[in-house]
Amino acid sequence: MWALGEPGRPPSPSPSPASVSSSAGPAFRPLSAEDEEQLPAEVESLCMACFRNGVTRLLLTKIPFFKEIIVSSFSCSHCNWTNAEIQSAGRIQEQGVCYTLTVRSKQDMNREVVKTDCATARVPELDFEIPAFSQKGVLTTLEGLIDRAVAGLEQDQPRRRETDAALAEKIDGFVSKLKRLKEVDSHFTFILDDPSGNSFVENPRAPLRDEALVVTHYWRTAQQAAMLGLEAEKPQENSTDTEDDLRNEVLQFNTNCPECNAPATTNMKLVQIPHFKEVIIMATNCEACGHRTNEVKSGGAIEPLGTKITLRVTDASDLTRDVLKSETCRVEIPELEFELGMGGLGGKFTTLEGLLKDIQALVERNPFTLGDSSNPDRTEKLHAFGRKLQQILDGQLKVHLILDDPAGNSYLQNTYAPEEDPEMAVERYERCFEQNEELGLNDMKTEGYADEASPQR
Structure with missing residues (x-):
């Protein structure tokens, strides 16, 4: 399998944020020209090109509606070599995430991609992979990610042509295949797998569902947790809590x-x-x-059957119903062609009005619709969607709200309890293989595990 590293050399190891910021205020503040106290810290560090001392500048800041980052820039006055990179300073998410995108047109090459340094990017059709930790974190487009891969493969080609002409010729042929991907002459698959859960692939049809993009959240394995520097919590022994x-x-x-x-x-x-x-x-x-x-x-186990709750929202009184949305629950509004996937907004115990307001805030704070680079058409679609949500909150628009939870751990209040609610339907269903895979049940053995012979020492 083809793999690559990042072009250029990385800057010297950076000090921790605690050693850079000593002010009493927040360590990470939004980047603003009016903030006179927000100045980069300068650290003398070794140049990896000429091995003399240069200067690394570090700025702890925060991208609105995204996460905390450390912006570092290195420059050497002796050989004039410079380098810059962005390091994530945000917390690791509870679950990993895998984005599977079917690239069908050149417009898909313009999708914005957030790739952390621990994420793995793959194109199965070419048997090509960018391994974890081979590149630094980057915010770019899919086309930009391919350009970085091409630059990484071409950086040592002059030396290879002198030492191993056959290998250099094979790499030239593979680079030409990567460049043809940008023309999208045929469909191909792009997979971004991040155990930390902090990577992202843009949905240009947001808040509508993207048929070309499949987002899967999963529980990390022990090897992935160790790679991220996480350690499983050990259960407390001799606990006296009842x-x-x-x-x-x-x-x-x-x-x-x-x-x-x-x-x-x-x-x-x-x-x-x-x-x-x-x-x-x-x-x-x-x-x-x-x-x-x-x-x-x-607080309980995964139910034997999944649960699908459908509520017809007819008036303002329905907005006062209590809602328990687990982290495995999908939310759909068919009339608006809206779907919030598993893991969206996390687990919440609120009212139906509070859930709709959280969705409204999530749409309004989409980071790819802000700033000068935002698409006017996409921004107008999001604003139109926000206006429809407001009509639901004002009782002017009747819709159906669907809570689909494969784990069966979500709940919507029945105001007619213990009698049946005429406006609400509850369906129990058997989970499919893919749903069991997302919940980690396919590899889980709960019966007969004690009968298996343990290895003798």
């Missing part, structure tokens, strides 16, 4: 604010939802910037 203690106690643990990265405290509580099951509610309140967030985790 179930009653957990229900009556609010647990607290230290974390970092997702907005300003300042130290914060997360509260966790086990709650019983009537006519449903137990859930875990986690809430974080940052005293530094005032940001608040909440997330819901299912």
